[in-house]
Amino acid sequence: MLKNAKIGMKLGVGFGILIVVMLIISIVSITNLNKIRIEENEIMNKNLIKLNVTNEIYNHINTIARNLRNIALSKDPNEIKRYRQLIDHTLTLFSPLIEQITPLISDQGEEKILFSSYQGSRAELVNQLNIAYSIIDNNQKDKLVSHLFGDYRKSQDQYFKTIEAFITYQTNEMNNSGKDINKYIENSIITVIVSIVIGLIIALTLAILITKMITKPINECVKVANELANGNTAVNIDVDSQDETGILSLAMKKMIDSIKEMYNDATYLSDAAIAGKLKTRADVKKHKGDFAKIVNGVNETLDAVINPITEAMQVMKQLANKNLTARVTGNYNGDLNTFKEDINLAAQDLEESLIQVDMAVEQITAASNQISSGSQILAEATSEQASSLEEISSSLEEINSLTANNADNAKNGLNLSEQAVKAVDEGNIAMEKMNNAMASILQSSQETGKIIKTIDEIAFQTNLLALNAAVEAAHAGEAGKGFAVVAEEVKNLALRSADAAKNTNTLIEEATKNSEMGSNIVEQVTKSFIEMKEQFTKVKSIVNEITASSEEQAHGVNQISSGVEEMNRVTQQNAANAEESASAAEELNSQAAELKNMVNQFTLSQKRHSYNNSKKPNKQIPNERRNTKQIPHQKPKNSYELNPENILPLDNVDDDDFDDFK
Amino acid sequence: MVNETQKFCLEGKYLTFNLMEEFYGVNVEHILQIIAIPEITKIPKTPDFVKGVINLRGKIIPVIDLRIKFKLPEQQYNDRTSIVIIKLKTKQSEIFIGIIIDKVLEVLDIHNEEIEDTPTFGVQLDTEFILGMAKVKNKVVTLLNINKILTETELTQIEKSKK
Numbered sequence: 001m002l003k004n005a006k007i008g009m010k011l012g013v014g015f016g017i018l019i020v021v022m023l024i025i026s027i028v029s030i031t032n033l034n035k036i037r038i039e040e041n042e043i044m045n046k047n048l049i050k051l052n053v054t055n056e057i058y059n060h061i062n063t064i065a066r067n068l069r070n071i072a073l074s075k076d077p078n079e080i081k082r083y084r085q086l087i088d089h090t091l092t093l094f095s096p097l098i099e100q101i102t103p104l105i106s107d108q109g110e111e112k113i114l115f116s117s118y119q120g121s122r123a124e125l126v127n128q129l130n131i132a133y134s135i136i137d138n139n140q141k142d143k144l145v146s147h148l149f150g151d152y153r154k155s156q157d158q159y160f161k162t163i164e165a166f167i168t169y170q171t172n173e174m175n176n177s178g179k180d181i182n183k184y185i186e187n188s189i190i191t192v193i194v195s196i197v198i199g200l201i202i203a204l205t206l207a208i209l210i211t212k213m214i215t216k217p218i219n220e221c222v223k224v225a226n227e228l229a230n231g232n233t234a235v236n237i238d239v240d241s242q243d244e245t246g247i248l249s250l251a252m253k254k255m256i257d258s259i260k261e262m263y264n265d266a267t268y269l270s271d272a273a274i275a276g277k278l279k280t281r282a283d284v285k286k287h288k289g290d291f292a293k294i295v296n297g298v299n300e301t302l303d304a305v306i307n308p309i310t311e312a313m314q315v316m317k318q319l320a321n322k323n324l325t326a327r328v329t330g331n332y333n334g335d336l337n338t339f340k341e342d343i344n345l346a347a348q349d350l351e352e353s354l355i356q357v358d359m360a361v362e363q364i365t366a367a368s369n370q371i372s373s374g375s376q377i378l379a380e381a382t383s384e385q386a387s388s389l390e391e392i393s394s395s396l397e398e399i400n401s402l403t404a405n406n407a408d409n410a411k412n413g414l415n416l417s418e419q420a421v422k423a424v425d426e427g428n429i430a431m432e433k434m435n436n437a438m439a440s441i442l443q444s445s446q447e448t449g450k451i452i453k454t455i456d457e458i459a460f461q462t463n464l465l466a467l468n469a470a471v472e473a474a475h476a477g478e479a480g481k482g483f484a485v486v487a488e489e490v491k492n493l494a495l496r497s498a499d500a501a502k503n504t505n506t507l508i509e510e511a512t513k514n515s516e517m518g519s520n521i522v523e524q525v526t527k528s529f530i531e532m533k534e535q536f537t538k539v540k541s542i543v544n545e546i547t548a549s550s551e552e553q554a555h556g557v558n559q560i561s562s563g564v565e566e567m568n569r570v571t572q573q574n575a576a577n578a579e580e581s582a583s584a585a586e587e588l589n590s591q592a593a594e595l596k597n598m599v600n601q602f603t604l605s606q607k608r609h610s611y612n613n614s615k616k617p618n619k620q621i622p623n624e625r626r627n628t629k630q631i632p633h634q635k636p637k638n639s640y641e642l643n644p645e646n647i648l649p650l651d652n653v654d655d656d657d658f659d660d661f662k
Numbered sequence: 663m664v665n666e667t668q669k670f671c672l673e674g675k676y677l678t679f680n681l682m683e684e685f686y687g688v689n690v691e692h693i694l695q696i697i698a699i700p701e702i703t704k705i706p707k708t709p710d711f712v713k714g715v716i717n718l719r720g721k722i723i724p725v726i727d728l729r730i731k732f733k734l735p736e737q738q739y740n741d742r743t744s745i746v747i748i749k750l751k752t753k754q755s756e757i758f759i760g761i762i763i764d765k766v767l768e769v770l771d772i773h774n775e776e777i778e779d780t781p782t783f784g785v786q787l788d789t790e791f792i793l794g795m796a797k798v799k800n801k802v803v804t805l806l807n808i809n810k811i812l813t814e815t816e817l818t819q820i821e822k823s824k825k
Binding site (some may be wrong): 456457460461463464467468470471473474475484487488491 | 674677691695698741744768769
């Protein structure tokens with residue numbers, strides 16, 4: 001990870017670690033100094049004060065003892081009094097001193113025991129002092145001396161002993177603290193030294209590592225650059241970091257690659273040139289800037305030498321492929337230009353001679369085409385004529401058969417007309433019978449109508465009776481209820497029969513109307529039958545006339561048929577001759593075309609177009625052909641002068657008959 | 663116009679008939695008989711609605727045309743035209759009168775809940791001869807007060823002409 005970091009980052013990490021080490025050292029030192037300060041405080045503020053106070057007390061007791069001795073020695077009462085005042089004053093000094101150290105005494109342990117025994121012995125001493133005072137007041141000097149050297153001395157010694165014990169204790173405590181301080185100092189010295197040593201080792205390692213990381217790739221770059229300067233391109237550089245040195249290595253690598261590419265292309269081109277591969281060029285796009293310019297320069301040099309040769313090769317190849325318009329067109333200097341002109345001259349000579357051949361072929365083709373098309377048109381016209389004749393002949397046959405059919409149909413028609421007349425007569429008789437039947441239907445309907453009317457009247461009367469009965473029943477009240485029901489039923493029956501009568505009446509009316517209509521129709525039909533009979537009689541006479549004229553027609557058609565057959569024979573002969581000449585012309589034409597194909601395989605230049613332009617008037621040949629095409633059509637008219645009217649004489653009277661028939 | 667008790671009295675059996683496709687009803691208690699139209703003997707100097715008299719089993723009965731009386735268009739009598747003989751009470755006596763109608767229909771039981779008041783068309787209009795309107799089988803039947811069809815004067819006039 002550190003490998004890929006930037007140099008700044010690497011330095012930062014190194015110094016950061018150093019700062020951390022320094023911080024650790026400082027913290028350890030400060031902690032130890034603090035501990036020392038606490039111990040020293042203990043000594044200065046507690047033990048030393050206690051010692052001082054105790055020493056003062058010691059002095060005060062000595063002062064008291066000295067003054068007591070002075071009292072014992074002195075005889076002047078004033079002086080005694082002064083000494084006594086001094087003692088009293090000294091006694092007052094005790095209390096504040098004791099108060100000063102009491103809070104400093106610890107609540108338990110040896111110190112407290114020592115302090116309380118030293119307090120107790122002081123009380124005893126004060127007691128002895130009071131005894132001494134009472135002796136003084138009694139002025140018993142001897143006794144005072146003996147007291148002073150006796151009891152008082154004893155309690156005073158006791159007191160001194162406890163004080164000394166206390167002092168010893170405090171001195172010991174102080175010594176202990178001093179030892180502790182020494183221990184702390186030693187500890188902190190060791191810790192600081194160890195931290196400094198570790199820090200130094202880490203710092204040194206980091207310094208070496210980071211320096212190596214920075215200098216190693218740079219050294220490598222320098223080595224590679226020196227190799228390149230000595231012309232050795234077979235070098236490589238490994239890029240394995242991403243910091244500034246990595247970027248430098250990468251740039252170096254790119255530079256080496258560009259130079260290698262250049263070297264490779266140069267080698268490739270020179271190898272290709274030696275091997276005779278003239279088309280080989282280096283790809284300029286692969287290179288940049290001045291490198292590209294160098295490669296391009298080499299390519300251009302190759303082009304200048306090789307282009308005329310390549311073009312001459314291409315032209316020769318095209319000539320070989322029968323394209324005679326191919327020429328060397330590039331601009332070349334010196335000997336290369338002479339080379340170009342010689343090739344072009346040879347190609348031109350070849351082309352001109354082939355154009356001459358082409359022109360000759362074209363003329364032959366045109367001539368043979370003219371012959372061929374002329375005879376083809378003749379053949380076509382003749383065969384057209386033949387087919388027309390055939391059509392005429394078949395039409396004539398059809399007319400013949402139609403005429404025969406006509407005659408037959410006319411005979412059939414005659415029979416049918418006779419049958420129809422008979423059928424009409426029969427229809428007339430049937431119509432009369434029907435008329436009679438209808439009349440009788442009408443009569444019976446009218447009679448039925450009368451009966452229905454009577455029924456209707458009866459129904460009405462019954463209805464009235466039923467209603468009257470209902471009224472009567474209502475008058476009768478409860479008693480008439482049953483009767484009312486009967487009346488209602490009767491009324492319903494009456495209404496139903498009235499309805500039935502009404503329905504029947506309408507039906508009868510309709511029947512009457514229908515039979516009347518039937519009679520009218522029968523009358524009309526009878527009239528139509530009579531007319532039909534007349535018409536059929538007329539038809540019969542017309543059909544007779546048709547039969548006669550059909551026979552005449554058949555005779556005429558036979559005559560026409562024999563004439564057409566003669567014509568057909570002559571036309572067949574003509575057609576055979578025309579076809580023979582057409583095939584000969586076509587043979588000539590195909591040979592000319594073969595020759596032309598051979599010439600056409602060569603591609604020729606504009607000179608040929610100018611030749612075509614000179615030939616343009618010949619293109620109007622088709623128009624001339626069109627003129628000749630009409631000749632065969634006109635000829636038969638002039639020679640034979642066949643006219644259908646001449647062969648088939650149509651009588652004007654017959655025409656009129658046809659109109660009638662329509 | 664008709665109070666509750668009156669209306670209650672209207673319930674009963676009615677003979678219904680057609681006039682101009684409209685339905686009318688007359689209480690059967692006034693009705694004597696229904697007959698088909700016979701020959702009518704005309705009487706001069708009578709109101710136009712009086713068609714004349716008929717002979718009903720030896721009794722001379724005057725007949726009036728209800729169409730004309732109700733100012734409806736007149737109609738040729740046909741085979742459905744009938745005469746209803748009704749009994750009228752005058753101050754002196756009771757008389758029989760035949761009324762000519764288009765077509766007699768049936769005797770119907772009409773109940774109170776089917777009867778409604780005569781609609782008032784205004785003060786001027788005289789609807790005294792109508793008892794009420796009955797709704798029967800989706801139709802409206804005008805119930806006639808047979809005693810009020812003819813005024814007192816008209817009745818006397820008819821009586822006189824009969825004699």
